[in-house]
Amino acid sequence: MIVQELALDLDAFEGPFDLLLALVLRDEIALSDVELVEVVIAFIERLAEREDIDLEGCGEFLVLIASLLELKARGLFPDEAEELAELEPEEAAEELARRLAEYRRMKSAAAWLTDRLVAECDRYFRLGPAPLAPRPERRLAPQSADLLGAALRELATPPASVSLRHMELRFPPVSQFLDRFRSVLARRRRFDFDAEVADLPRSDQAVAFLALLELRKTGEVELEQSAPFAPIRVSRCDLADEEAVEVTAAWNVRSA
Amino acid sequence: MERPLRLVQAGPPVAQLARTVEALLVVASQPLSVADLAAAAADDADRIEEALAVVGARFAEGESGIVLEQVAGGYAFRAAREAAEACGRLFERPVERGLSQAALETLAIAAYLGPCSRPDIARVRGVAADSVVANLVERGLLAEAGRSDDAGAVQYRTTPLFERVFGLESLAALPRLDDLGGDAAEIRERLEQLSQSRGA
């Protein structure tokens, strides 16, 4: 059994593949710390050493590595499947086993269908209508001739002129807010974005936010937000102490 | 011309070949010629003709609900005449209550403005008319009415069935549209202008 024997030498783990699997299932090792690509490379190297091809081993390995990848993906994107991310390790293992079982059953069903197709290859039947079948006739209930006049009148009605007023929405230039925020930061080391733009119309607030992102991109400011929809704190970059950098990094991860 | 003598490979008995012909005909969605049948059965045209005679006797009117018929393209099975009523019920569709707006507009144009081509109809409605016209022809509400002199496009007119469905003795009985213009040409011009402004 090549899959069980597979010896791994990874940064986070050293030992056989099935031990890694056991530790992951028991939540004693975090999947996010494991470079699964290294596991794949190790497997392929072992395969290359062999004379024959172990198809069964390949199949088993693929299913296991795919399951691990799925679990890892879920762990990396908790918002994508919250209910799964919240599973206890025990339940996650249960879920993994359940899915493997379901997939196995469907594979067996597909194999049954394949056999069936081979067995039925001498059954021929007509696809499509018979050459001399009667043509189905579509019948229409009696209609009012007034409908015809109404249809033409509708075609003869000039279309209502469409108002384009909403297109005239004017946005202030981003540069206006860049200048404004820079001058505020020249005076103050920190300011509260929400308070700064509170008096502006929503479209202007949107442009102001773009300016904020621009300032962050150029490294002039650091941003902090304690929670979604909480006020955004803007601080001058030269001031950012270690703590502020950390918070900003967290903010980046959340918003990435 | 004398036929050359030849050693005939026995081949399957005609009864078996007849079964093969039956099988081919029941799967086909087009009539099959003797050549088609011979190629598929890998047998002689002569023997196929013999087999067809056997099949024809088995599937004859009065004998069977399936009847072998020789048509332009070759041979095909059809339903026996005695089953015509039952087949009619099988293919009967429920009565449709109304027409789509596109169909109604197209019929109105052909009825009020006289025979017109698909490009004419498209010009007035502002959208392509090909599928709606094809559909109305298939349903017997529009029919081809020759080609226009200038462009050579096929023209379409409304049919007697159209008049029956809309309860009209003739096209002269259509409700008048004095509010839209004096005559068909005037209405047409007006509609085409509007459709252009709509498309713009």
Next chain:
Amino acid sequence: MERPLRLVQAGPPVAQLARTVEALLVVASQPLSVADLAAAAADDADRIEEALAVVGARFAEGESGIVLEQVAGGYAFRAAREAAEACGRLFERPVERGLSQAALETLAIAAYLGPCSRPDIARVRGVAADSVVANLVERGLLAEAGRSDDAGAVQYRTTPLFERVFGLESLAALPRLDDLGGDAAEIRERLEQLSQSRGA
């Protein structure tokens, strides 16, 4: 429950009704259920069953090139198996030609789990299902079956053509899932054994 006595209108003899059934089946483009046949023939379901027995005896494998089969929830004619080679020379098998492993797994999922969306299929198979599903819809083996209540995703089910191609009387003719390998408890046990054997 006792059946009420009733005056039975004689109706045509069963032999004639059998001819009508033959006629209906030879022109139909889909398998016809007893109810379909009864409605078209304007006769009782019981008598249709009797007629079907007559037709089945006449169109049996070995007897005839045309064979009556019970498939996809109804009855249909097909070619006799002995004529498969001849049919193969004339007709293609576009529906099932080159069905991939992914396609067969997708069909299995839709057949066993009932109407399911592309995300449902992707969850079971672990890979996106979009192109496989599109291909199966094009072949006529899957069809849209409305939208799911919650997410509004389009759901797909297998078609009568699927049952016909795989020669299934109905979806109930599929083997029971319990009989197919892959018990969750068993796999779970294996995983646990693996972890215990290391005892780390």
